[in-house]
Amino acid sequence: MTSPLLQVRDLRTYFATDRGEARAVDGISFDVREGETVALVGESGCGKSVTALSILRLLPEPPGRLLAGSSVQLRGEELTSAAESRLREVRGGEISMIFQEPMTSLNPVFTIGQQVSEAIREHEAMSTGAGERRGAAARRVAIEWLDRVGIPDPEDRYGYYPHQLSGGMRQRVMIAMALSTRPALLIADEPTTALDVTVQRQILELLASLQTELGTAVLLITHDLGVVAQVADRVMVMYAGQIVEEASAEALFRAPQHPYTEGLLQAVPDLEERRERLAEIPGNVPRATAWPTGCRFRPRCPYAWSRCRDVPDLRRSGPAEGSSARCWLTDEPERRSSGSGFGLRSPDGRREGVGES
Amino acid sequence: MIEEPVGGRAASEGNGGVLLEAEGLARHYASSGPWGAERKTAAVQDVSLRILRGETLALVGESGCGKSTTARLLMGLEPPTSGTVRYRGRDLGSMSRTELLEFRRRVQLVFQDPFGSLNPRMTVGGMLGEVLSVHALAAGEERGRRITELLGLVGLGPEAAERYPHEFSGGQRQRIGIARALAVEPDVIVADEPVSALDVSIQAQVLNLLADLQERLGLSYLFIAHDLAVVRQVADRVAVMYMGRIVEASDAATLYHEPLHPYTRSLLAAVPRPWPPSEKRRVPELREGADPPDRSTGCPYLGRCRHPARDEECSLALPLLEERSPGRWVRCIKT
Numbered sequence: 001m002t003s004p005l006l007q008v009r010d011l012r013t014y015f016a017t018d019r020g021e022a023r024a025v026d027g028i029s030f031d032v033r034e035g036e037t038v039a040l041v042g043e044s045g046c047g048k049s050v051t052a053l054s055i056l057r058l059l060p061e062p063p064g065r066l067l068a069g070s071s072v073q074l075r076g077e078e079l080t081s082a083a084e085s086r087l088r089e090v091r092g093g094e095i096s097m098i099f100q101e102p103m104t105s106l107n108p109v110f111t112i113g114q115q116v117s118e119a120i121r122e123h124e125a126m127s128t129g130a131g132e133r134r135g136a137a138a139r140r141v142a143i144e145w146l147d148r149v150g151i152p153d154p155e156d157r158y159g160y161y162p163h164q165l166s167g168g169m170r171q172r173v174m175i176a177m178a179l180s181t182r183p184a185l186l187i188a189d190e191p192t193t194a195l196d197v198t199v200q201r202q203i204l205e206l207l208a209s210l211q212t213e214l215g216t217a218v219l220l221i222t223h224d225l226g227v228v229a230q231v232a233d234r235v236m237v238m239y240a241g242q243i244v245e246e247a248s249a250e251a252l253f254r255a256p257q258h259p260y261t262e263g264l265l266q267a268v269p270d271l272e273e274r275r276e277r278l279a280e281i282p283g284n285v286p287r288a289t290a291w292p293t294g295c296r297f298r299p300r301c302p303y304a305w306s307r308c309r310d311v312p313d314l315r316r317s318g319p320a321e322g323s324s325a326r327c328w329l330t331d332e333p334e335r336r337s338s339g340s341g342f343g344l345r346s347p348d349g350r351r352e353g354v355g356e357s
Numbered sequence: 358m359i360e361e362p363v364g365g366r367a368a369s370e371g372n373g374g375v376l377l378e379a380e381g382l383a384r385h386y387a388s389s390g391p392w393g394a395e396r397k398t399a400a401v402q403d404v405s406l407r408i409l410r411g412e413t414l415a416l417v418g419e420s421g422c423g424k425s426t427t428a429r430l431l432m433g434l435e436p437p438t439s440g441t442v443r444y445r446g447r448d449l450g451s452m453s454r455t456e457l458l459e460f461r462r463r464v465q466l467v468f469q470d471p472f473g474s475l476n477p478r479m480t481v482g483g484m485l486g487e488v489l490s491v492h493a494l495a496a497g498e499e500r501g502r503r504i505t506e507l508l509g510l511v512g513l514g515p516e517a518a519e520r521y522p523h524e525f526s527g528g529q530r531q532r533i534g535i536a537r538a539l540a541v542e543p544d545v546i547v548a549d550e551p552v553s554a555l556d557v558s559i560q561a562q563v564l565n566l567l568a569d570l571q572e573r574l575g576l577s578y579l580f581i582a583h584d585l586a587v588v589r590q591v592a593d594r595v596a597v598m599y600m601g602r603i604v605e606a607s608d609a610a611t612l613y614h615e616p617l618h619p620y621t622r623s624l625l626a627a628v629p630r631p632w633p634p635s636e637k638r639r640v641p642e643l644r645e646g647a648d649p650p651d652r653s654t655g656c657p658y659l660g661r662c663r664h665p666a667r668d669e670e671c672s673l674a675l676p677l678l679e680e681r682s683p684g685r686w687v688r689c690i691k692t
Contacts, residue, residue: 196583270586
């Protein structure tokens with residue numbers, strides 16, 4: 001088998017802070033294969049965005065630093081030691097990125113058309129070395145892209161400035177810029193979080209259809225489990241700087257393996273019916289300067305026992321092929337069924353949310 | 358145009374259970390258009406609703422639909438352009454100074470961003486103490502005891518009184534915001550996106566806390582949110598707003614299971630569900646056009662509407678909010 005599109009190994013990104021060293025990303029490894037959608041999900045401060053920025057080396061260094069031994073390979077090429085000039089080629093070339101708030105990534109003083117055609121021309125110049133495409137040609141391609149991402153009257157809107165568009169339309173422009181260079185990987189960091197729910201749905205559907213058409217792989221960074229279920233093939237759950245569970249979207253939502261994932265799924269309100277109570281994961285997310293010792297979820301975990309003082313590694317867990325969890329319960333699953341879990345029972349007495357049926 | 362208030366039947370008979378009531382509320386803002394021409398934007402129009410004792414009424418809708426403006430009008434934080442707000446049957450506009458003070462005490466606001474609404478230079482105890490003394494609710498030893506009690510109500514220990522807002526996490530700050538609102542013994546809490554800035558696990562803690570407090574203290578909530586799943590968890594009744602108007606309102610279970618208005622249907626269809634992908638077939642198709650056109654007559658939703666029966670008739674006049682069955686209101690001539 002050929003090497004994956006993106007291979008991340010033992011990535012560690014630490015920051016110097018007033019409170020000491022923050023181990024924001026602390027040894028994570030994963031692959032993204034050509035054309036697939038992988039979600040990196042977790043709550044604020046878990047390290048998911050820092051992971052995305054570390055891949056493209058977009059973090060300010062210092063205060064951030066990538067630890068020795070961290071490896072990010074794009075089709076076998078090491079990026080952690082790549083020259084800045086090569087990284088510039090990769091960004092917006094093989095790997096594009098879109099963010100939550102497109103307004104911060106769009107230049108307010110240029111029209112959206114100028115910005116899309118600029119992205120196209122710059123990429124052409126870099127990949128072929130043949131110099132700039134003629135303005136008119138780039139303009140034509142830019143208008144095609146504006147049309148493709150669903151911007152009505154693209155010829156007319158070419159001359160609009162970012163502030164003249166709604167949030168959803170601006171995100172469409174960002175998608176046009178990001179995909180017009182036909183990247184192999186799109187990193188999307190909370191791309192729909194700031195949008196209204198109907199607009200979110202439209203943007204997710206747009207991304208999915210363009211992805212199928214272009215064969216782009218997507219690394220989706222999000223806190224929203226509903227969005228994950230809608231678009232992801234595979235899911236990685238992050239907690240306290242580490243991946244605590246990895247599974248296919250099907251397996252994860254059917255039978256979460258890590259107690260943290262289990263708690264998250266039970267804490268989300270359900271559109272179908274009002275629950276008696278929502279599950280609470282007790283306590284708060286720990287700080288990156290002082291992760292708990294042993295299993296980092298131990299202080300909040302309803303199943304924790306003495307063994308959890310040792311650090312668990314990410315190991316095969318549950319019935320599904322390719323599922324793994326960083327939890328000692330994988331060795332002693334009977335503790336899960338005899339434990340109280342997050343203390344929730346639905347009205348008919350069955351445990352909610354967890355696939356132990 | 359004054360329309361029937363959106364409220365339970367029982368409420369209209371006798372009115373004993375109605376705490377806060379709006380009738381025909383409208384709020385227009387003037388903005389300057391090109392060349393100084395004045396443009397009027399209607400943020401809220403024809404909003405009538407009732408909040409009953411001990412219930413949760415949720416206002417939902419997308420950004421800019423007028424739900425937060427409606428809350429501000431109901432709290433008397435800005436005057437309506439037309440229409441009236443009544444608290445326990447008394448018109449806000451004709452209240453005496455003492456009555457207004459009492460109203461401001463009984464109807465409390467909880468914000469989205471607890472940090473922005475807490476004084477960074479005051480300890481939590483100092484802040485709660487100030488609220489208690491302004492309203493002359495507790496003094497001396499009684500004050501300290503009451504502060505401890507309030508902190509206990511929201512699940513914080515007495516030691517929290519000595520600390521400053523920045524020492525708390527987002528969820529704890531929201532608890533402090535709730536404690537401050539409770540300090541003056543309100544009967545209505547207006548909660549404007551109270552959990553939307555919180556992580557899922559913390560959001561659940563705060564939603565459970567709000568439910569517990571309602572049960573213990575008999576509070577009424579006006580709950581403003583864009584997250585329909587969160588609203589499902591807290592609301593007894595739901596009013597859906599679109600472009601400043603209520604387009605559908607009913608008890609929560611009915612609204613979620615049999616939405617009538619095409620906008621409500623599309624909102625519910627758009628919510629991504631945390632289900633295994635193999636169950637995706639259960640996700641209804643989102644059928645909606647892209648652009649809300651600027652139209653002065655007819656149904657404001659027509660530009661986005663994909664209701665199979667929509668036709669010319671929809672563009673002729675603004676549909677009225679009609680009660681189709683007891684407690685079930687909808688503003689659409691085709692449903």
